[in-house]
Amino acid sequence: MESDALFTLGEPAAAPSALAGSGGVGGFGGFGAVGPDSPLPVRMRPANLDELVGQDHLLTPGAPLRQLVGGNAPMSVILWGPPGSGKTTIAHLVAGATDRRFVAMSALSAGVKDVRAVIDTARRQRRSGGPQTVLFIDEVHRFSKTQQDSLLAAVEDRTVTLLAATTENPYFSVISPLLSRCVLLTLQPLDDTAVRRLLRRAMVDERGLAGAFTLAPEAEDHLVRLAGGDVRKALTALEAAAASATALGGGLIDLSTAERAVDTAAVRYDRAGDAHYDVTSAFIKSLRGSDVDAALHWLARMLVAGEDARFIARRLVIFASEDVGMADPGALGVAAAAAHAVEYVGLPEAQLNLAQAVIHLATAPKSNSATTAIGAAIADVRSGRGGPVPRGLRDAHYAGARGLGHGTGYRYPHDDHRGVVAQQYVPDDLVGTDYYRPSQHGAERSVATRLPLLRRIVRGLPTPAGTAASTVGGRAETPTPSEVDGDRLTATDADAADQVGASADGRGQQ
Numbered sequence: 001m002e003s004d005a006l007f008t009l010g011e012p013a014a015a016p017s018a019l020a021g022s023g024g025v026g027g028f029g030g031f032g033a034v035g036p037d038s039p040l041p042v043r044m045r046p047a048n049l050d051e052l053v054g055q056d057h058l059l060t061p062g063a064p065l066r067q068l069v070g071g072n073a074p075m076s077v078i079l080w081g082p083p084g085s086g087k088t089t090i091a092h093l094v095a096g097a098t099d100r101r102f103v104a105m106s107a108l109s110a111g112v113k114d115v116r117a118v119i120d121t122a123r124r125q126r127r128s129g130g131p132q133t134v135l136f137i138d139e140v141h142r143f144s145k146t147q148q149d150s151l152l153a154a155v156e157d158r159t160v161t162l163l164a165a166t167t168e169n170p171y172f173s174v175i176s177p178l179l180s181r182c183v184l185l186t187l188q189p190l191d192d193t194a195v196r197r198l199l200r201r202a203m204v205d206e207r208g209l210a211g212a213f214t215l216a217p218e219a220e221d222h223l224v225r226l227a228g229g230d231v232r233k234a235l236t237a238l239e240a241a242a243a244s245a246t247a248l249g250g251g252l253i254d255l256s257t258a259e260r261a262v263d264t265a266a267v268r269y270d271r272a273g274d275a276h277y278d279v280t281s282a283f284i285k286s287l288r289g290s291d292v293d294a295a296l297h298w299l300a301r302m303l304v305a306g307e308d309a310r311f312i313a314r315r316l317v318i319f320a321s322e323d324v325g326m327a328d329p330g331a332l333g334v335a336a337a338a339a340h341a342v343e344y345v346g347l348p349e350a351q352l353n354l355a356q357a358v359i360h361l362a363t364a365p366k367s368n369s370a371t372t373a374i375g376a377a378i379a380d381v382r383s384g385r386g387g388p389v390p391r392g393l394r395d396a397h398y399a400g401a402r403g404l405g406h407g408t409g410y411r412y413p414h415d416d417h418r419g420v421v422a423q424q425y426v427p428d429d430l431v432g433t434d435y436y437r438p439s440q441h442g443a444e445r446s447v448a449t450r451l452p453l454l455r456r457i458v459r460g461l462p463t464p465a466g467t468a469a470s471t472v473g474g475r476a477e478t479p480t481p482s483e484v485d486g487d488r489l490t491a492t493d494a495d496a497a498d499q500v501g502a503s504a505d506g507r508g509q510q
Contacts, residue, residue, distance in 0.1 A: 054191065104137075334360045
């Protein structure tokens with residue numbers, strides 16, 4: 001849940017509750033009163049929409065957000081945005097802008113019983129001509145399906161106007177029937193200019209530091225950078241820096257004071273949330289795109305945020321076969337070794353092993369031939385292709401198997417000087433099917449040369465005259481100097497892209 005959680009506009013109720021309503025209707029307290037000892041982000045909440053910064057796309061005349069705050073239309077709204085983008089601030093504006101009854105609850109502590117109590121009270125007041133009820137639910141994605149279901153009828157008939165806030169993608173975290181009954185407003189992270197503007201406002205505003213301090217430009221830059229688009233984080237850091245300056249007996253917040261007050265930027269990353277999938281996706285796509293620097297950045301993001309190193313290692317093992325594959329067969333060994341190091345050594349030292357694997361995989365030549373090959377084979381199996389096992393390939397080691405014809409006609413490849421013989425290995429309806437299509441990248445180039453000869457022999461087709469046994473059955477031959485030279489990155493720009501993935505041994509020849 002966002003750290004400012006629920007703060008009241010009026011006097012709080014005598015007893016804490018999962019619910020809060022303006023004016024204490026139904027026995028619930030309101031957003032708590034803002035006093036001089038309230039946190040700086042709370043004191044600096046915008047008093048009206050004109051003070052809201054960074055969401056210009058939602059503030060145009062007639063926009064749903066303006067209608068919501070002004071009470072011009074009883075529409076239900078889901079606010080989706082990262083921490084510090086203004087979701088709870090908008091709830092405060094809605095609560096204070098009209099005479100509607102406002103009830104707030106946190107999905108962390110409220111249950112179906114609490115939701116039904118609000119709805120029942122809203123229904124009674126509606127029948128008696130009382131004020132409309134706005135129900136604010138913070139972190140609505142934490143509600144279970146059953147809890148979200150309990151809102152449907154009341155939102156449908158407008159017994160309550162729902163205002164829900166979430167940091168998670170609502171298309172995954174909010175049930176479709178509820179999502180379809182609401183207008184979805186997406187809040188964007190604040191850019192550096194917006195964060196800087198709010199810091200400067202807090203420095204001079206009577207609700208903030210009221211001009212009692214001077215913020216050095218380099219300290220301001222530091223706070224903006226640490227915020228990462230989260231204005232609450234920026235204001236919290238500013239308040240801590242002001243306290244440090246006061247303790248030192250001065251009114252200047254310089255860089256050293258700001259650095260002492262705030263040690264490290266918190267990484268916006270939820271291992272169970274949307275950011276987890278986005279960062280993982282960026283990590284894999286950077287590896288696939290051979291951008292080693294980007295891949296290392298996303299690795300660092302995951303490590304600093306506390307991602308399970310075993311999860312990262314598993315992704316690398318998958319990637320080694322999925323996207324590098326036969327272009328560098330050794331990549332799978334590197335990834336597997338890194339995964340073993342994570343189990344055997346553990347963090348923080350294992351981050352070195354993960355980094356080495358990431359560098360190897362990002363810079364390796366790429367081939368997805370293994371991925372497409374097994375995908376095509378599985379598709380054929382699922383579609384019903386593939387008849388009985390050919391008799392020559394069936395198990396002939398048990399008593400009576402020979403009498404059934406099992407193993408009859410099987411040719412032992414090692415009896416041939418080439419190590420390959422003409423023989424049908426696939427069911428009858430798959431004869432001639434090619435699943436594996438090697439690329440011309442890295443080590444797979446030699447496989448691409450050898451494979452057509454292997455297929456011709458196995459399928460009983462004529463082979464070119466003078467084909468040597470070593471050419472047909474050999475593997476991983478040592479490249480000649482001319483072959484190596486041909487793989488160096490010394491070509492013109494026109495063919496440089498082809499040369500990147502084409503080194504004879506897949507690495508180190510370039």
